[in-house]
Amino acid sequence: MLYITGHTNPDTDSICSAIVLSYFMDGAPARLGKLNPETEFILKRFGIMEPELIKSAKGKELILVDHAEKSQSLEDLDEGKLIGIIDHHKVGMTTSEPILFISKPLGSTATVISELYFNNMMPYIGGKNKELKPDLAGLLLSAIISDTVLFKSPTTxxxxxxxxxxxxxxxxxxxxxxxxxxxxxAKSSVGKMSPEEIISLDYKxxxxxxxxxxxxxxxxxDVSEVEAKKQHIYKALEEKFKENYDLILFLITDIMKEGSEVLVVGDNKAFEKAFNTTVENNSxxxxGVMSRKKQVVPPLEKYYIK
Amino acid sequence: MLYITGHTNPDTDSICSAIVLSYFMDGAPARLGKLNPETEFILKRFGIMEPELIKSAKGKELILVDHAEKSQSLEDLDEGKLIGIIDHHKVGMTTSEPILFISKPLGSTATVISELYFNNMMPYIGGKNKELKPDLAGLLLSAIISDTVLFKSPTTxxxxxxxxxxxxxxxxxxxxxxxxxxxxxAKSSVGKMSPEEIISLDYKxxxxxxxxxxxxxxxxxDVSEVEAKKQHIYKALEEKFKENYDLILFLITDIMKEGSEVLVVGDNKAFEKAFNTTVENNSxxxxGVMSRKKQVVPPLEKYYIK
Structure with missing residues (x-):
């Protein structure tokens, strides 16, 4: 049985990409965690069921979407049969056998899938030449908007x-x-959430x-809702840090201002050097920093790998 | 300037894929080493110049073909700007940023490129919609034949x-x-070659x-030509082993018999366990084993990674 799944702490791009690709590949869409409020809003809006929660790769054929990083996938990924990866991130993992791998530096995995569809390339990746229905088009559109922050992110x-x-x-x-x-x-409505819920909304x-x-x-x-909970969020990050972390960053991205406040737990010096900045009061x-993928991960990785 | 290059110790698929893809991508084909006699024969047959030998990635934009493995690429690969990978092997490396990555489990990289061409997908990977000329079609055909051992390899x-x-x-x-x-x-004519030359023909x-x-x-x-030089080849492998290796395997593949004699230097036990066989007289x-990629690398990797 073929399962198509996005990453842990699934975001809208992971969920919508898995659902739409499953339609073309005759697979089952899966998720590795709870939906966030934005994704829930979108699935409701277009009348689509949430994907099945899976916890193990055992006995499954798998296509990964929206990640190419073992640390963001099923813990026992190697127990399954990895068939392919459709993604738009950096290549963060190796495989033991040749697989289908389609990745492009675009704003979202939904964009990669949309491009495959509009170029009639579904058969190229082993899928069927079917028509994209309005509800599924809505999911892809929503995922593009979400991942590019309405085309404001520098990844756009x-x-x-x-x-x-x-x-x-x-x-x-x-x-x-x-x-x-x-x-x-819908993405921003963190008013009723606990600090732990806010952290896990989009955590990798x-x-x-x-x-x-x-x-x-x-x-x-509107940054004020999060601002009010900042101290509690920081405490929750310190708690999480005990899980053998070297560094935890938490970005509070102000879409209107186009920049991010970063809360830093752990190796402050590494962060300061990688970003040529200074941390005061843990922050x-x-x-101009809006994209974890394009603006946060590369300088950090460069720092640690040198 | 965009360079397109295959792996070190280039084989026919690496060279021909780089040449043909360069034509569509307006890049320069490059090679990381000396051509083997088969590739020389092919380029002569179709009247195509050999690619430029490059030794550094510095200042270059790069697309890798026929490998996704840093240990098979330019030593200073990280000094260049990696744009993309077009391949048919396992994913053997990570990148620090999102790139174009197209890989499919087909018999050769030339097959992947041919499929892109026949599906009018060159624009999809950033190339031009040009016509494939007879000489370039000849290169792709030759690379498919070479990599699949005239469709006999199990990778076919x-x-x-x-x-x-x-x-x-x-x-x-x-x-x-x-x-x-x-x-x-042409591939088989090892009669005039030194043991060192025979080893480096296709070494990864x-x-x-x-x-x-x-x-x-x-x-x-015809296995007899190699057979006569086996002792000398083994000595040369032992010499190579001193470069800090844990294990060296050398496959003498008998195309007619559809199997391979394997010369083993170093960790015999690892090899014996990985392949459930016994080594006698270093061999x-x-x-039925004809493909390094499909039949030799996966069991070895499994052995070492467990």
Whole structure:
């Protein structure tokens, strides 16, 4: 049985990409954790069921979407049969056998999948030549908007914008910006969440040269809700740090200001050197930094691997 | 400046894939070492110049073909800007940023490139929509034949056979089998070579969990020429072993018998356990084993990584 799954602490791109690709590949979409409020909002909006929660790779054929990093996947990934990876991140893992690997430096995995669809390339990756239905087009559009923060993130490409237009037409969404702001508000509504829930909304582990690094992020339109909980969030990060971490970063990204406050737990010096900044009161503001993938992971990795 | 390069100790697939992809991507084909006699024969046959020898990645944009393994690439690969990888091997490396990555479990990288061409997917990977000329079709066909050992290797897929037919038509080659036997003879003509030359014809390094493993291979129609030099080849392997290796394997693949004699230097026990065989007089015969990638690397890697 073929399962298609995104990463742990799934975000909208992971969930929507898994659902849409499953439709073309005749597989089952899966998730490795709880949906975040934004993704819940989107699935409800388009009337799509949430994917099945899986906890083991055993006995499964697997296609990974939206990650190429073992530390972000099923713990027993090697017990399954890895068939392919469809992604837009850096290559963060090796495999023991040749697989299907399609990755492009685009704004979201949903963009990669949309491009495969519009170029009639589904058969190329072993999928079927089927029509993209309006609800599924809506999921892909939502994932592009979410991952590019409504085209504001520096990871955004022309391809993301062009394919979003095409998808919006199929999904019958007249005003992408208006729909995008709705989404971002759903993403931002952290008012009722506990600090632990806020941290795990979009949290990823990395292994840099044997060092265990965690990087979480929350993207908000109005920073005040998170601001009010900052001390509690920091305490929760310190708690998490005990799980053998070397460094934990938590990005509070202000979508309007286009920058991120970074809470730092652990190896402050590494962070300061990698980003040429200074940490005061466990925190610093990085102007223009909105993308973990493009602006946070590469300098950190360079620092640790040298 | 964009360079497209295959692996060290380049084989026909590495060289021909780099040349053909350069044509579509407006890059310069490069090589990381001396051509083998088979590749020389092919380039002469189709009147194509050999690629430029490069020794450093510094200041270069790079697309890697036919390998995804740092130990098989430029030593200072990280000094260059890696744009993409087009391959058919296991994923053997990580990157620090998102790149274009296209890999499929097909018989050769030339098959992957041919499939991109015949599906009009060159623009998808950033290339131009140009016509494949007969000489370049001849290179791709030759690389498929070489890597699949005229469709006898277990890595061979239906796609390899079908695209070879299409390429043969463009290249004006009426009888693929007849042309294939010519090629394999050119590949097999080791009569005048020194043991060191024979070893380096198709030799690859691997890093399994910190262990340094070398695996060389020669594929012959008539095993007698190599057989006569076996003792000298073994001595040369022992010499090479001093370069801090844990294990060196050398496969003398008998194309007609469809199996390989394996010369083993170093960690005999690892080899015996990984392949459930016994080594006598530094050698063993593995029935049906023709592919390093599919039949030798995976059991070894499994052994070392467990």
């Amino acid at each position: 490409t022309e391809t993301d914008k062009q394919l979003a237009e095409k998808l919006a037409k199929i999904a019958n969404i007249d005003d992408i910006n208006k729909y995008g702001m709705e989404l971002l508000k 582990n990395f292994d840099f040269n044997g060092k265990k690094i965690g990087i979480g992020q929350v993207e908000v339109i 610093t503001f990085l102007e | 897929t239906e796609t390899d056979k079908q695209l070879a037919e299409k390429l043969a038509k463009i290249a004006n080659i009426d009888d693929i089998n007849k042309y294939g036997m010519e090629l394999l003879k 390094n691997f890093d399994f969990n910190g262990k340094k493993i070398g695996i060389g291979q020669v594929e012959v129609i 063993t015969f593995l029935e």
